[in-house]
Amino acid sequence: MVPFGGWDMPVQYQGVKAEHAAVREDAGMFDVSHMGEFRISGPDAETFLQYVTTNDVAKLKPGRAQYNWLPGETGGLIDDIYIYRVAADEFLMVVNASNIGKDWAHLQTQVGSYEVQLRDESDAWGLIAVQGPKSEEKLQPHCTADLSRRTKNSYFAARLFGMDVWLARTGYTGEDGFEVFVAADEAEAMWNKLLAIGLTPAGLGARDTLRLEAGFPLYGHEFSDTIHPLSSTYTWVVKDKEHLGRAHIGLPPQMKLIGLALDKVPVREGYPVLLNGAAVGHITSGSSSPTLGHPIAMALVSADAADADTYEVEVRGKAHAARRVALPFYKRV
Secondary structure, three states: OEEEOOEEEOOOOOOHHHHHHHHHHOOEEEEOOOOEEEEEEOOOHHHHHHHHOOOOHHHOOOOEEEEEEEEOOOOOEEEEEEEEEEEOOEEEEEEOHHHHHHHHHHHHHHOOOOOOEEEEOOOOEEEEEEEOOOHHHHHHHHEOOOHHHOOOOEEEEEEEOOEEEEEEOOOOOOOOEEEEEEEHHHHHHHHHHHHHOOOEEOOHHHHHHHHHHOOOOOEOOOEOOOOOHHHOOOHHHOOOOOOOOHHHHOOOOOEEEEEEEOOOOOOOOOOEEEEOOEEEEEEEEEEEOOOOOOEEEEEEEEHHHOOOOEEEEEEOOEEEEEEEEOOOOOOOO
């Protein structure tokens, strides 16, 4: 157990490799109840969200969800988020645990004359992410909704094990799965029910190796309030519309996020990335890949040095060869 975003979180239960394999091959579950949930409602809810985010919220129909960004006015990102449309004038925003207070204060300052109501429901919800190719198969016998008819980014009410829940076909592992929003006082009961049908509990360690293989950025590593968000490969998150911080995001990024593969030596956040012996950037996330069998990493490097085929990563004073590879490292066929 380690401190994480103001919570005590499990790094592992039976071991990172076993938990990682369960999610890639079968189905695992993560307690992500530490995430924050904000309810945004009112006649101007959509208009407000269109201004404070970069993606096109207007495209969301009730029962649909999208990945999105909260941009700063002159810096990087306040946070990267998920938005779920409940109804024409009602949305749920899920934010990173460590950013709950910052995000809440930011949204409050942007309300202005918008006819919108914000409610922090973070303490009201438990959230369990069920992830893996057999997620649907394992959940269906216990769920009132026909899961086979729910496509990626669906968001819908159902009963699971007799409990009222909201389910979202989203996730952060590169696999199929459902995030289970359940009342906080029923979260432990839900966890035990899921455990009883053979889902493997997984901790922060497996979450990190899974998301890294899938090329998913993590706030505080690949994104922050000082990193230009278009350094990443996620340019599609910014749509052509008026939004907070548009002028800044329109400037070309000075850094680029790249994928690196190494033969043997795992590399960690902060390690220098070298090109022809000169430092051109640093590792943002790195680990040994259980699926691929060798170390992988994401790195921010100078934009003018981002197209090289090979680099070196400095580990305790020694340079180790690394080759640039396309992101994501892993994608289910």
